[in-house]
Amino acid sequence: MQFNTDSELLDGCLRRDSKAQAALYHKYKGRFFGICRRYTQSKEEAEDIFQDAFVKVFSNLKELRSADQLSAWIRRVVVNVCIDYYHKRITFVDIAEVPEMAPADWQSDSVIARMNNQELLSLVNELPDGARMVFNLFVIDGYGHQEIARMLGISEGTSKSQLFFAKKLLKKKLQTIGVTID
Amino acid sequence: MENFDDNIENEYRSRFEDFEEMPDDLLWNNIEARIAPEKERPLVIWWNSLGRTIGIAASLLIGLFIGAYFLLKTDNGAQLSSIPDNPKIVKQQKLVSGSKADENKPATAEQSLNKQLTLDKGKEIANKLAIDNKAKVPGLLGMSTFAQKSFKKPLETQEKNNEVLIAAVSEATRSLALNEVYVLNGKQTNLVSAEKHLKAPELVAREIAMEVEERSRRLIMPPTEIFVNVTPTLSYYMFSPNKGDHLFVSDFSNSSQRLGFGAQLGFIYPLARKFDLRTGLSYFTRKSNINFDVTDDSKKNVVVIDNNSIQINPGSSAMSESKNWQYIELQSDVLYSIKHMQAVSVGFKVGMQTSSMNSPLVQARIGYRLSRPVADRWALWLEPAVSISLSSQNSVENLFMYRTTGFGLNLGVSLLK
Numbered sequence: 001m002q003f004n005t006d007s008e009l010l011d012g013c014l015r016r017d018s019k020a021q022a023a024l025y026h027k028y029k030g031r032f033f034g035i036c037r038r039y040t041q042s043k044e045e046a047e048d049i050f051q052d053a054f055v056k057v058f059s060n061l062k063e064l065r066s067a068d069q070l071s072a073w074i075r076r077v078v079v080n081v082c083i084d085y086y087h088k089r090i091t092f093v094d095i096a097e098v099p100e101m102a103p104a105d106w107q108s109d110s111v112i113a114r115m116n117n118q119e120l121l122s123l124v125n126e127l128p129d130g131a132r133m134v135f136n137l138f139v140i141d142g143y144g145h146q147e148i149a150r151m152l153g154i155s156e157g158t159s160k161s162q163l164f165f166a167k168k169l170l171k172k173k174l175q176t177i178g179v180t181i182d
Numbered sequence: 183m184e185n186f187d188d189n190i191e192n193e194y195r196s197r198f199e200d201f202e203e204m205p206d207d208l209l210w211n212n213i214e215a216r217i218a219p220e221k222e223r224p225l226v227i228w229w230n231s232l233g234r235t236i237g238i239a240a241s242l243l244i245g246l247f248i249g250a251y252f253l254l255k256t257d258n259g260a261q262l263s264s265i266p267d268n269p270k271i272v273k274q275q276k277l278v279s280g281s282k283a284d285e286n287k288p289a290t291a292e293q294s295l296n297k298q299l300t301l302d303k304g305k306e307i308a309n310k311l312a313i314d315n316k317a318k319v320p321g322l323l324g325m326s327t328f329a330q331k332s333f334k335k336p337l338e339t340q341e342k343n344n345e346v347l348i349a350a351v352s353e354a355t356r357s358l359a360l361n362e363v364y365v366l367n368g369k370q371t372n373l374v375s376a377e378k379h380l381k382a383p384e385l386v387a388r389e390i391a392m393e394v395e396e397r398s399r400r401l402i403m404p405p406t407e408i409f410v411n412v413t414p415t416l417s418y419y420m421f422s423p424n425k426g427d428h429l430f431v432s433d434f435s436n437s438s439q440r441l442g443f444g445a446q447l448g449f450i451y452p453l454a455r456k457f458d459l460r461t462g463l464s465y466f467t468r469k470s471n472i473n474f475d476v477t478d479d480s481k482k483n484v485v486v487i488d489n490n491s492i493q494i495n496p497g498s499s500a501m502s503e504s505k506n507w508q509y510i511e512l513q514s515d516v517l518y519s520i521k522h523m524q525a526v527s528v529g530f531k532v533g534m535q536t537s538s539m540n541s542p543l544v545q546a547r548i549g550y551r552l553s554r555p556v557a558d559r560w561a562l563w564l565e566p567a568v569s570i571s572l573s574s575q576n577s578v579e580n581l582f583m584y585r586t587t588g589f590g591l592n593l594g595v596s597l598l599k
Contacts, residue, residue, distance in 0.1 A: 031202050
């Protein structure tokens, strides 16, 4: 049987049709493994989270009310599993420990543009857990500080300072690898 | 700086908003194995836990006691009338049927009338028995021969003849009754021999027939109450982490999915004046979702913060375990009547899972039942109850054990005897 639409996929998965489950997985695996890679420090951790997330997706599909929201719903589940995974172990590093850096202008467009995705990703992966979470949630996934604070169980102020801290570290790392920021 | 901030955000957003990376192909096999529906297996009882074994043994023991109680009760009833040499009974029977001692006393008109009626009835029964026994009951042939002989024998006095006739009728009818008991009971009953027939209690035929009827009724003990009930239950868990060299399990949380439901059908039998035995079979289903942290000392994560500092995190991870619980449960408890329509119940439940995912569950329970009659033979009742697990469950990965405490509200309807 062909599963051309999300609606057909959803129906099949709700019937526990293994072909529909496989089709759903293969349709979305790249996109959602990408999310896991952003939130984790290593590929191994990303694989663990990715498996847990998809098990949760298949187990809770009945909660999804409309097939139109399938992709967004899976995305939310994956992000939540990522957060849960790190929730207990997140340590928010005191930003006072990071040396203050002089303000700089963005004059390295061409250098950054030449960096590939994996290089940029590895910079994010190396961020401390708390800073990495907030950076991903705010910058890439588009959540507000209020929502991030609720999701991570922190204050809005902490969320903002962690974002600031994350960008500071990124800047430092970029300088370390030779990107000049004046 | 603002410029840098904006640009780095834009750069990352544009690059990673729809970023894709293909996972290892093997991951799907793992996921597929985890989401595969549980195979339904036949009931499996594991006997590897002392608590469970004790629970099952206790239920068998209680079953045996109940069986023995009713069995002995029935046997006593049967043996009471099958002992012909009991002097007390003989004495009483003689007094009733009119022995030689009675000859000295003048019989009243009413006594004579009763005796005559009994004799008439006795003759009819004796004749019938003589015919029936010849045809149907070879064991009673001697008896019928005796009866025939008795009838043929020249009668010295009318009174003596009557006595013999009553004795024969009583003996034959009683033997027939005992034979019925033998058939129903499946046990060898001491049938009265033909030689001892004169010593047998000489009950009036009608009384004997009633006794036979009463005795056969006693063989099937009807319950005083048949009930059905549903039970919403809130479950709470007590955790005991399994100790390992490198693993530490902590921060258990089971705040979600506490609610389960059971449905039960059962009976209530009287035990003593204020005590009743309640037993029932129920189906119980619930889900559990337990979150916990596992810290693995053998795995550490090292995060480089900058050139001068690193952050070492213990290899901890948040895990969760979800289970579907589906049990067939046998419940037995004793009801002690506090006052009319109110009773305390104390007992136990043994649950056998319908798949082998979970181990058998043995629980002790206590409750308080409040009933209210709603119709002629119907009553509604509710019973808040607490059940405490005597057996423990293992987590799927054997990281911890846990026991369940359930707070249930039984809502039932009973058909009363």
